[in-house]
Amino acid sequence: MKTDWHELIQRHLAEELTTVEEMNRLQAALKADAKLRALFLDYMNLDVALGALAGAADHVRAPQEQRTYRWLSWRPLAAAAACVALLCSGALLLSRKPLSTRPDLAATFASTEQAIAHLPAPPLAPLPEWISPTAAMLDPAVLRPLKF
Amino acid sequence: MSPSFDDAQHNQFLRLFAANEAALHTFVRSMLPSRQEAAEVMQDVAVTLWQKFSSADDFRPWAFGVARNMALRHLRSQARDRHVFDDELVNRLADEAATMEERHLTQREALAACLQKLPAMQRELALAAYTKGTRMDELATQRGQTPMSLYKLLQRIRQALLECVRRTLTQEERT
DSSP, X not given: OOOOHHHHHHHHXXXXXXXXXXXXXXXHHHHHOHHHHHHHHHHHHHHHXXXXXXXXXXXXXXXXXXXXXXXXXXHHHHHHHXXXXXXXXXXXXXXXXXXXXXXXXXXXXXXXXXXXXTOOOOOOOXXXXXXXXXXXXXXXXXXXXXXX | OOOOHHHHHHHHHHHHHHHHHHHHXXXXXXXXXXXXXXXXXXXXXXXXXXXXXXXXXXXXXXHHHHHHHXXXXXXXXXXXXXXXXXXXXXXXXXXXXXXXXXXXXXXXXXXXXXXXXXXXXXXHHHHHHHSTTOXXXXXXXHTTOOHHHHHHHHHHHHHHHHHHHHHHHHHHHHO
């Protein structure tokens, strides 16, 4: 039976999934075949790289969620506060001044709405550069400037 | 304020270590039977490299030598089980891993793009399976699959990713 080396190497990657006979077959084939050794090492590299990418994705996910939450919460609040302030000042003006001296409320609302629409968006957090997981373990302070 | 000698040395170490860390990790991983063991040995390697950094002339070969010794020591300290290759093969793999740094760097750089080519469900599964603390049996239960069918699916995803990064390498070699 022809051996599927991709499958056998990956079962070796998952440790418990190879039998003694399969391990011996893999070992003998690796010793004899340089191309198979290159395939094996490529899989090892992929294994390490996927672990690093998954770790980096984990680092990035939390701040992104936090950023989304902040964005959703502060802008409506700011707009609501501005509207309440406008309504209060409008009500005060209406109650104190005669009709002829009322300010142009429509124009005031329009310009305020425009101003709200142009409120600057919060700066986008830059994606973190490559974060060395082991360097982080060595000295977490080094990573502080990279916070996003 | 200029940095003290220790700060400068520390920064230099971190620069060199960060530049070589991924290659060292692949090198150690190729010698050890599990990702977890490789991660543990890499932590010890990092500490040892820092402690002995002042005695290093040429960082890269020195670091690979330290990593090899520590991985071998780890193998010897473990009860040798059926998942460990013999010393001859471990050493040969280590030698060859050290010469494949450029190739592996290109593959690592291509991996993010290759992941994006996967269907979203497969991409998420690949990253979930590699996230620290993930248990495959729990992941399988969450997805309503048996662990074995999950392993099979992951095998297909890994193979697709490997073929993609290898294709990228071939294309880069042609240009």
